[in-house]
Amino acid sequence: MTRKQRRLTIIGSAGVVLGVAVGLVLFALSGDITLFKTPTDVVEHGASPDARLRIGGLVEKGSVIRNESNASVRFEVTDTVNRVPVTYTGLLPDLFREGQGVVVEGQLEPDGIFKADSVLAKHDERYMPKEVVDSLKAQGVWEGESQQAQK
Template identity: 70%
Template sequence: MTRKQRRLTLIAAAGTVLAVSAGLVLNAASSRITLFKTPTEIAEGLAGQGDQRLRIGGLVKDGSVLRGEGATVRFAVTDTVNDVPVTYVGLLPDLFREGQGVVAEGRLGPDGVFTADNVLAKHDENYMPKEVVDSLKAQGVWEGDGAGAMKSN
């Protein structure tokens, strides 16, 4: 084998190792990605069901919070156009209440009910997650003055 052939073989082997490792990293990362969707995107069928992890955001719909047996809570997340029913088992954040911004992480079932395994509420009177703000601005219902600010009720 000539010197040129050895060099090409080494470059090809290194390229193969690099491609395989990049593929493994991308495969592992894709299983951990959580996509953000609005209730309208979910209603339009733009969200995956089953094993696809989602993060939905909007406002907790007024009159929708129902506390069941144990730590089960049912509520609806709305973007004022569409609603998504959510079921959550666990303790809700202290700032969770109707009419306030919320982000829920979990999976969308085939029945259209979102089963959350994590619920995040805004942490003070002037902050709402950027994705929720963008969604509310797109719907034309945002009343805030900054990128993350919202007028208090």
């Protein structure tokens, strides 16, 4: 075997090993991937029943219903165009309130209600995902950098 053939064999073997390693990493992470969607994405395109999602938007005013007996709460997340009903059982963050930014993580039930297992409340729009910010800007509801400077 010549030096050139040996070098090509080593490079080819290293490429195969690297490809297998990348494939194994992607396969291992595929179960942990959580897709982000806006309420409009969920209403228009839906989601597969076993997919984990993050939905971001604003808590619809007047939609929060608390059930004190089992510490559950029902509310709607909106991007001012569409809304998705959400149920959550557990303690809500202190910053959670109507009209405030929120990101919920969980699964969409077959009946269209999003069952959240995690609720993240945002104290202002600076920490919202880019997709939600773009959606709110397009609808003229964004109270971001330029409007906050005027307050």
